Amino acid sequence: MNKKGDIAYPLYSPFLIALLVIILIFFSVYFFVLGIAKSEASIISGAEYKDSTLLLNILRTEIKIDNGNFTIAESINIASKSEQNSNKVKKQIDGILLKLTRPKGSSTGFWVLEARKNNNVFLQAGEKANLGSEYLEQSITIPSDVGEPLVVRLYLSCRSCKEETLEVLS
Amino acid sequence: MNKKGFFLPLFVISTLIILSSLTYIIETTKLARQDNVGMQATSIIKSYDESEKIQFYLDQSIKYVSKQALNELYSNAGYPQNNSCRKIPATPTEQRYIILDKSCGFFNPEENFKNLLNEKLKNYYQNYKSQYKSFSVNQKKHPGIIQSFSDKNMDKYDKSILQESELQVKKLQIKEIKQENNNLFVTFSEIQLQIENSPGSYHKFEPKAVVESFDISIFGSLYKAINENCINKKAEECIPKLKSIFSNIVIKEQGNILKIKLNEIIFAIDLNEKLPN
Numbered sequence: 001m002n003k004k005g006d007i008a009y010p011l012y013s014p015f016l017i018a019l020l021v022i023i024l025i026f027f028s029v030y031f032f033v034l035g036i037a038k039s040e041a042s043i044i045s046g047a048e049y050k051d052s053t054l055l056l057n058i059l060r061t062e063i064k065i066d067n068g069n070f071t072i073a074e075s076i077n078i079a080s081k082s083e084q085n086s087n088k089v090k091k092q093i094d095g096i097l098l099k100l101t102r103p104k105g106s107s108t109g110f111w112v113l114e115a116r117k118n119n120n121v122f123l124q125a126g127e128k129a130n131l132g133s134e135y136l137e138q139s140i141t142i143p144s145d146v147g148e149p150l151v152v153r154l155y156l157s158c159r160s161c162k163e164e165t166l167e168v169l170s
Numbered sequence: 171m172n173k174k175g176f177f178l179p180l181f182v183i184s185t186l187i188i189l190s191s192l193t194y195i196i197e198t199t200k201l202a203r204q205d206n207v208g209m210q211a212t213s214i215i216k217s218y219d220e221s222e223k224i225q226f227y228l229d230q231s232i233k234y235v236s237k238q239a240l241n242e243l244y245s246n247a248g249y250p251q252n253n254s255c256r257k258i259p260a261t262p263t264e265q266r267y268i269i270l271d272k273s274c275g276f277f278n279p280e281e282n283f284k285n286l287l288n289e290k291l292k293n294y295y296q297n298y299k300s301q302y303k304s305f306s307v308n309q310k311k312h313p314g315i316i317q318s319f320s321d322k323n324m325d326k327y328d329k330s331i332l333q334e335s336e337l338q339v340k341k342l343q344i345k346e347i348k349q350e351n352n353n354l355f356v357t358f359s360e361i362q363l364q365i366e367n368s369p370g371s372y373h374k375f376e377p378k379a380v381v382e383s384f385d386i387s388i389f390g391s392l393y394k395a396i397n398e399n400c401i402n403k404k405a406e407e408c409i410p411k412l413k414s415i416f417s418n419i420v421i422k423e424q425g426n427i428l429k430i431k432l433n434e435i436i437f438a439i440d441l442n443e444k445l446p447n
Contacts, residue, residue, distance in 0.1 A: 013178060020182045027189045044208035044305075051219040056226055073230055139301040140223045145234040147293045151301070 045163065054100075055138040055154040058113065063092040072096070076115045076152060077144045079123045086123050093125035102156070103136065109158030116151045117144070132157040209305070213366040217373040220302050220335055220363055225377050227339070231294035232287070232356060232379040239286035240386075247437035248279035248389040250286055258427070258438055267429055267436065270396075271443040279389040280349075287356070288344050295342050300335040304366060331366050338362060345376070354381035392416070392432065397445050400428070405441060 059073040065088055070078065072093060079089040097111040112126035112134075137155040144150050242251055247270045249255060255274040260266040268274070338361045346357040358377040365371040395415050400408035405423045412419055412430075422429040426441045439445070 016178050016182050020185060023182070023186050023189065027193070030193065044206065044212045048212045048305075049208070049215065051215055052223060056222060059226070073226075074233075077234075141227060141299045141301060143227060143231045143234065143294050143297065145237075147231075147234075147297050149297045149299045151299065 050136065050138075052138040052140060055140055055152065058093075058096065058100075058154065059140070059142065059152065061096060063089075063096070065089060065092065073142050073152075076123060076142065076150055079115065080117050080144055080148075080150055083122075090123060090125045093123075094127075097126040108160050109135070109156045112155055112157045114153045114155075116153075117148060127157070129157040129159045132159040133161070135161055135163060209367055210365075212305075213368060214373070216302070217363050217365050220300065220331075221361070221373060221375050221377075223301065224298070224335070224339055224361065225379075227294075227298055228342075228358065228377050229379050231291060232381060235287055235290045235294065236354070236381040236384065238290055239283055241434065242286060243279055243283060243386070243389070244434040245436050247274070247435070248277060248282060248393075249274055250282055258429075264429075265436065267438040269427070269438045269440055269443075270393075270445060271440055272446050274446045277393060277446040279386050283386055284344070284347050287347070291342075291344070295340050298336055298339040300332045300339075302332040302335055304329070304331055331364055334364050342377075349384070352383050352385050354384040355379075356381065388432070388435065392430075392435070393445060396439055400439060400441060401444060403441065408441065 059071065059076075061072050062069050063072060063075055064070075065075055065078065065085075072089075075089045075092065079086040093113055097113060100111050102109055102111070108129060109132070110127040110129055112124065112128050114121055114125075115123040134155040135158055137153060139151060139153040141149045141151050243249070246253055247255065247268050249268070253268065253274060255268040256271065258267040258269065270277075341359075342361070343359045344356055345359050346355075348355045348357075356379045358379075360374055360376050362372045362374050365373060395412060396408075399411040405428060408428065409421050409423070412421060416432055418433055420431040427438050428441065429438045430436070
């Protein structure tokens with residue numbers, strides 16, 4: 001035994017230090033480079049934190065058609081009966097869609113409302129952006145007066161919008 | 171072995187043990203945790219949204235159905251289309267009239283309205299198409315970001331919540347109908363919507379709808395006026411009295427039969443026959 005301790009100390013100390021370095025390098029790679037501690041949980045897209053309030057409010061809005069007051073939901077039922085009716089309703093809904101606030105980051109976007117019966121579009125109001133994609137879609141089924149289901153979709157048609165930067169409107 | 175000689179091996183061994191334990195804990199926790207960030211909150215929002223859509227669908231349905239039911243009662247003296255009343259067949263110039271007498275059975279337009287409402291709504295329940303969109307991970311476009319799938323690739327994803335929602339609407343029944351003033355308040359049976367990715371968790375609610383400006387009392391007033399002034403009395407005595415009570419009434423006399431039109435209500439009475447109870 002010398003002053004520095006064990007007689008064999010000089011023999012195993014470089015080995016132990018090397019082992020420690022290897023252990024530290026291994027776990028550093030494991031934790032930081034491979035990112036094992038990082039959560040793999042997927043994140044819900046920001047656009048999912050929304051409901052269909054905007055579409056429901058639009059459908060409850062009253063408009064005037066041929067001197068009669070109808071909600072937009074009732075007008076869509078009227079529009080489903082003939083092209084002439086559809087054109088009358090379209091004009092009224094166009095005006096409402098233009099007044100809607102557009103989310104930040106969508107200066108080139110337009111709100112579009114589309115109604116389908118048996119998968120055929122019979123009403124399309126609002127302006128569709130050229131080569132635009134659809135964002136912030138909300139859809140609902142409403143009944144016609146004879147009980148047929150009419151599917152109504154509202155979406156933002158936008159060419160240069162990015163999903164990540166669109167602020168969801170409530 | 172002195173203190174220094176003992177410390178280094180101990181330090182290396184404890185480092186190895188601590189880091190290995192940490193790795194083990196991280197790995198096992200990751201396996202046990204399947205929650206995606208924001209998934210539960212968004213699932214609840216989606217479930218409430220679906221309930222709002224069902225409620226809106228029922229609001230609209232009841233608006234149309236109540237009009238249809240009322241029109242049916244108006245053209246059948248307060249009875250449904252399928253009734254046992256005697257009838258005066260339609261002619262090229264005139265429509266069909268039903269004769270309000272004992273052959274019709276018990277006179278209860280309010281009950282008949284409720285039954286018609288229930289029956290006609292079934293067709294609307296069957297046609298409900300849920301627009302519920304389940305979550306999916308769009309690995310190609312946005313790795314790790316969860317979105318609801320779009321219509322275009324709908325077939326690829328889980329439709330169980332959507333189908334369950336439609337099934338719940340198809341099973342609906344009217345639980346209670348209450349009339350207050352001129353409004354009819356309809357309460358439906360309970361709906362249970364499964365909350366996505368949370369087995370055993372449900373959002374339960376009882377849809378309610380209102381039929382506004384609902385007034386069926388005109389049948390009662392007409393019945394009372396006819397019973398008091400016309401039955402077993404002469405037409406000359408009955409017609410002026412009815413006209414004094416109902417200013418819009420139009421009456422055509424054909425022997426013992428009086429054909430009556432009051433706004434949209436159309437029926438006939440036989441002066442020699444008693445009205446139904």
